[in-house]
Amino acid sequence: MPGPAVAVEEVTRVFEPRRKRDARVVALDRVSLEIPQGEIHGLLGPNGAGKTTLVKILSTVLVPTSGRARVLGHDVVEEAREVRPIIGIVFGGERGLYWRLTGRQNLEYWGALYRLSGGETRRRAQQLLERVGLLDKADERVEQYSRGMKQRLHLARGLVGDAKVLFLDEPTTGMDPLAAREFRNLIGELKGEGRTILLATHDMVEAENVCNRVTLIDRGTILATESPRSLGRVISRFQRIDVEGADQELLTRLRTLPGVQAISETDGSARIEVAEEGATGAVLKLLVDAGVTSVKTSLPSLEEVYVHLIGDRGLEI
Amino acid sequence: MKGFLAGLKLEMRIIRSGPDALLPLFTAPLFTIIFLAIVRNGGRHDLQPDALMAPVLMTLWWFALFQGGNLITGDRWQGILEWALAAPTGFASVILGRVAAIMAFGFIGFFEVWGVGELVFGVGIPFEHPLELVLTIVATMFAMAGTAVVFAALFVLTRNAYTFTNSASFPFYVLGGVFVPIAILPGWIQPLSSVIFMSWSADLLRGSLKPEHIHDFWGRLGMVILLGAVSFAIGRAVLALVLRRMRVTGELATA
Numbered sequence: 001m002p003g004p005a006v007a008v009e010e011v012t013r014v015f016e017p018r019r020k021r022d023a024r025v026v027a028l029d030r031v032s033l034e035i036p037q038g039e040i041h042g043l044l045g046p047n048g049a050g051k052t053t054l055v056k057i058l059s060t061v062l063v064p065t066s067g068r069a070r071v072l073g074h075d076v077v078e079e080a081r082e083v084r085p086i087i088g089i090v091f092g093g094e095r096g097l098y099w100r101l102t103g104r105q106n107l108e109y110w111g112a113l114y115r116l117s118g119g120e121t122r123r124r125a126q127q128l129l130e131r132v133g134l135l136d137k138a139d140e141r142v143e144q145y146s147r148g149m150k151q152r153l154h155l156a157r158g159l160v161g162d163a164k165v166l167f168l169d170e171p172t173t174g175m176d177p178l179a180a181r182e183f184r185n186l187i188g189e190l191k192g193e194g195r196t197i198l199l200a201t202h203d204m205v206e207a208e209n210v211c212n213r214v215t216l217i218d219r220g221t222i223l224a225t226e227s228p229r230s231l232g233r234v235i236s237r238f239q240r241i242d243v244e245g246a247d248q249e250l251l252t253r254l255r256t257l258p259g260v261q262a263i264s265e266t267d268g269s270a271r272i273e274v275a276e277e278g279a280t281g282a283v284l285k286l287l288v289d290a291g292v293t294s295v296k297t298s299l300p301s302l303e304e305v306y307v308h309l310i311g312d313r314g315l316e317i
Numbered sequence: 318m319k320g321f322l323a324g325l326k327l328e329m330r331i332i333r334s335g336p337d338a339l340l341p342l343f344t345a346p347l348f349t350i351i352f353l354a355i356v357r358n359g360g361r362h363d364l365q366p367d368a369l370m371a372p373v374l375m376t377l378w379w380f381a382l383f384q385g386g387n388l389i390t391g392d393r394w395q396g397i398l399e400w401a402l403a404a405p406t407g408f409a410s411v412i413l414g415r416v417a418a419i420m421a422f423g424f425i426g427f428f429e430v431w432g433v434g435e436l437v438f439g440v441g442i443p444f445e446h447p448l449e450l451v452l453t454i455v456a457t458m459f460a461m462a463g464t465a466v467v468f469a470a471l472f473v474l475t476r477n478a479y480t481f482t483n484s485a486s487f488p489f490y491v492l493g494g495v496f497v498p499i500a501i502l503p504g505w506i507q508p509l510s511s512v513i514f515m516s517w518s519a520d521l522l523r524g525s526l527k528p529e530h531i532h533d534f535w536g537r538l539g540m541v542i543l544l545g546a547v548s549f550a551i552g553r554a555v556l557a558l559v560l561r562r563m564r565v566t567g568e569l570a571t572a
Contacts, residue, residue, distance in 0.1 A: 015567055061399045063565050085405040095396030100334040112323030113404035113411070
């Protein structure tokens with residue numbers, strides 16, 4: 001069995017203040033994580049959670065304060081030269097490109113940095129521009145690109161070296177919904193090619209749709225690592241039942257059933273939370289007996305898990 | 318070598334895409350006219366080679382200081398530096414390639430000066446010692462490139478690099494004897510000037526345009542090369558040190 005694509009062991013990263021009056025920041029606190037080869041792994045967390053710091057450490061551009069991280073068996077600090085050819089990095093935002101150069105020229109530069117020959121660089125740039133849908137804009141300056149187009153160029157840039165492991169940091173920032181959906185399809189294709197992908201994001205839909213597993217991270221600490229579907233069990237082992245058309249009398253009877261923890265109502269529908277094995281069956285029987293057929297059972301969504309574990313802290317970082 | 322060529326090609330494209338980078342090529346003809354007008358009006362036709370070589374050196378210096386010096390800082394502000402360092406190719410070789418491209422553009426100034434001298438005053442470049450002139454120019458560009466690498470590495474450390482570049486040009490023109498030979502400056506300045514390669518370059522350039530024998534040419538050329546090599550060595554060491562430090566402190570990015 002091949003070793004993990006990414007292995008992070010007890011990694012801590014502390015940013016010391018430049019001025020005495022500033023506080024030191026613990027961006028990562030003894031983080032451990034293992035990503036098998038071929039997996040799409042989501043790294044979910046709010047702003048300032050430590051996602052980008054971890055991506056930077058794995059990309060060899062930031063040194064951990066303590067702990068070890070390896071990519072395909074190579075230590076990111078001691079064997080950075082071996083790590084660099086096998087990784088690709090994509091990040092969100094508009095920076096990171098030469099705006100006065102064309103998309104093609106940008107890709108050709110990065111291809112040369114990944115030690116491709118002149119012919120191979122041109123061929124690869126052409127393929128990637130086509131793959132990310134920028135071929136017809138390839139020879140326009142990047143400063144004329146929309147934000148979504150720049151983002152697609154970032155993705156092409158990350159793929160120019162044919163990396164085995166890809167680190168994507170908020171890659172769909174600025175993309176419209178259609179482009180974001182295309183991007184997710186592309187990630188699926190990349191997985192099909194056997195690549196390992198670490199996707200740092202705070203987009204729940206994105207994580208839920210494309211990731212094999214997700215890690216929730218907040219304030220530099222890992223809260224949970226699970227598949228998006230089973231992550232719901234971190235906050236609840238039991239299903240919830242959403243119903244429509246249940247009257248007050250029926251809801252009152254439901255409240256008396258053993259194992260029913262809470263019932264919340266909104267606009268003619270109700271959500272019944274159960275907290276005991278077997279309670280779901282009793283609730284469903286009572287609903288069907290009462291003639292209510294608009295019923296849906298579900299586990300908590302990834303977004304609910306996220307809000308539950310990380311907390312709804314509004315704009316606070 | 319791949320990194321060097323990648324840097325060379327990149328910088329060629331960047332400079333071609335932004336005419337503002339070529340500003341010194343617009344000022345070089347003006348300086349040529351000013352300097353030639355001064356020496357001719359003063360009746361010192363023997364100083365015409367001095368007046369021709371000064372704008373050449375000033376143009377090269379401008380490119381080294383402003384374009385070369387801000388290479389890494391510019392990449393950092395554009396959010397490119399981190400990802401360039403995460404690429405397999407050595408960053409230092411990319412920078413060397415970029416500096417080489419900058420120096421090549423700077424050398425266009427030589428031909429401009431030559432052309433303007435001929436057109437405006439009918440004064441061409443007198444190739445009295447052509448071999449010495451070519452060797453001195455090559456050595457000067459090498460040393461200039463080394464200096465640019467030092468500036469590029471040092472400017473990353475400061476947020477006020479532009480202030481420095483704006484104010485540092487003229488002191489270096491004086492200390493480098495670009496127009497006024499060091500020999501006629503106050504004595505206390507001369508030891509300081511001797512560690513600035515431009516002072517050696519300027520003397521040799523002027524000497525190679527005059528009919529008199531160039532005294533100790535090889536020794537003085539060696540000084541230009543030596544000081545250039547020292548600059549390169551310092552530049553590479555400082556660059557490695559700065560980038561290693563920034564990886565530790567997390568200051569490679571600006572946001």
